[in-house]
Amino acid sequence: MIRTLLGATALSLCLVGCGRSDPGLSQTGERPDLPDVRETLVPPMKIADPIGWNGQVPTVPAGFTVTAMATDLRIPRQMLVLPNGDILIAEGRGGNAPSLRPKDVIAGPIKKAGNTPVESGNRITLLRDANNDGRPEVRTVFIDNLNAPYGLAFVDGAIYVAAQDALLRFPYQPGQTRITAAPEEVTKLPSRINHHWTKSLTASADGLTLYVGIGSNSNVGERGMAVEEERAVVWAIDRATGARRTIATGIRNPTALAIEPQTSALWAVVNERDELGPQLVPDYLTSVREGAFYGWPYSYWGQNIDPRVHPQKPDLVARAIAPDYALGSHVAALGLSFASNGGFGGAFSNGAFIGEHGSWNRQDPSGYKVAWVPFANGRPAGPPVDFVTGFMTADGTRGRPVGVTFDPARRILLVADDLSNTIWRVAPRTTPAP
């Protein structure tokens, strides 16, 4: 009793004092430092304060330029470059989780302040920049009236769209700028509640299989485990028949999937749980191993028990595996794209670009940038490097990166910014013609 009351006092003091991060901890790479669990009565928070770009642009490394390729979009998330170079942009916001507790009623508007007030696009926009000068000649609504589209893929002449409730296939003719034909439903996707609504999508190297990432229906099971069936998983879907199987579980919110070009292995960026302290739990980049259980909700980063989950499942935790590479706590990695065909060359030849939307659950913001993770032999090889920054400044938040897409044919990196509703185009600086 006395211990509990002391705990209560400590918790109350933590209202002001416990939000601090320890800058000495290394939270990226294969073996991140994991501090003790620090639950507080009010989680440490720093909500993005949107101020817009006002004509300015993000910061890129020397030798690169960045320009706004499209503005005034309606919540751009993920992108896809078609074989003819046309760029598709999925726009929208999903989810229909009802408020169950006073907390949901209060926290909802607080977190909303850090996002765009723009209405969900529920569409896919097409950009055509045939001469690759960064100024698109054509911009059209490619597909309209979708239900919160997110993941995109192009396989064998067809366009695949992962909406928040179904995987759809659209017939496509090369050069088409608008599709009005009705889609074919490849398979339904779990959509009840949709606390984490984004359905990430990529195709296997041989094009036979489509992988879909399906996020959990809660932070850590607080809506009950009954609503978590086929959540926090990655599905492998047979493209021809629509038959699916679950290849990874306990993978809390796999927000982007991509195929590593050297090994053809499936990789994911995954958002981990909140409210265990400013430096727990690191979001991660991992190869998705067949049959693997990544711990959620029972444990994190392998077999570290989450004290909030009852009843515990020691048998499940015993086979939980640690992911491959930590990106930092609360960075909110939402984008993943591998550099292929030599990438940008030099230090950016072989590796992955990671779009980090940025934190709310810590007072020292993390993320709010595009990071680069160098690879060698199909594995991360070295610490992450900042690639595109300047999204958050001392004055406020100018933008928040989501999807990133490297186009090897044109040697450009596209970054979707869902706060300023912009697509940024990063390209090597070329010497101007005389």
Added chain:
Amino acid sequence: MTDRMIGWGRGLHALHGLLLSFPIALFTAAVVTDIAYLKTAEVQWTNFSAWLITGALVFGGLVAAWALISLLLGLRSAERTPRLIYFGVLAAMWVLGLVNAFKHSQDAWSSVGALGLILSILCSVLALIAGVLAFSSLNTREIAR
């Protein structure tokens, strides 16, 4: 029945009693739903607790404000000490209730745990003490007007 209990004074007394009844009923109900959650791990019970505690804070806040005003208005009166005690009990109930509301905003098992249950019990005991002080015949008129 004295003159002081008739008319407007009586209506106020009834309103005060009604307001005080809410934290008594809602905090004690939260003890029950907390125990139900700890026994079953069914999340709906902790959701109930969170709303019960929130409701108790809304009405408990009003009745605590009432007690404070009556204390301030009667600082020189003979009922100063019982009114001070009454307000003190309500204030402690409300502050612990607020801590408990934050505790219940944590996720899953942490929304209750041992601490949440103890806070709910303490809030209930304080609400019941406030009820005894307010409703016991000797103190009724002094405290509740």
